[in-house]
Amino acid sequence: MIRAPAHLRRGRPRRPLLSTALLLACVVSTQPCRADGDPTSLAIGAGIQRLPSWAGARNHRLERLPYLDVEWPDHVSLSTQDGLHVDLVGGSILHGGVYGDYQWGRDTDDLGELRHRINPLSPRLTLGGYLEWQLTRQIDMGTNLSHDINGAGSYLKLYGEWDLPAVGLLQHSLALSWQAMNGAAMNRFFGVNASQASALNVLPWQPGAGGQLASIEYDLFMPTSKHTGVAVALSYGRLLGAAASSPLVTHFGSATQFSESLAFVYHL
16 A cells, blocks of 8 residues: 655545555655645556455455545545545644545455355445544554444554655655454454354354454555656555454465555546
8 A cells, every 4th residue: 555655644544555555656756746735636547456355365356446536635535545535633743534435345256165155245335533643754653443334343443654765766665554343343254153154164253343454564656757656565464363263264264464556647
């Protein structure tokens, strides 16, 4: 998830892989002409992402992803990857606000050997809020909390981000994050009811609330012109607690979760 450098971000919560990769691309490629108070910006792009077929899977799938990002700095942003963000708290150190998110599920085609043995999960919209602290121009930390609009799932994320010193034109960064779910969300993604357990020949599993994933991510962006660039993101995650102990993971998946993305972005 390539991100904008910490001193240019305005409290935008982190999202899965390619979203922030494209955000960094559109910001870094225009750094010389961007400043606080600039008018609305528009970025378009396309990329490919390799990620686990479902939360906890050992196999992967490739996705082609179009991208659109519209941003009114320090006020509102709308993106096909980051969703809608409304900034309510702003300053040199603390940022915060409300955001709408999109919670991916799992399609029948993603399930492989588990097809027709566990249920696919439809996507859901979530609504929540975030706070982000700008510790230095290169380091920030934050948290976001969200809840399903049409379900009982709740999601908590804590993260820290460090923009590494540039190497020539190359911009790169590291991020650490920890995610947790309430019991409803954990059971939705990692639970196994009695009928599913019988079909899978495993014991039923009803996980409770707790930590779900810890991850580290390396992101880089290389400009190719004043308005274009290539973004790459590499992420290593490890499922935790009841998520890692789910029979879906121990018998059919992996607690280790790798994701990679490559994107090309044009900033109008």
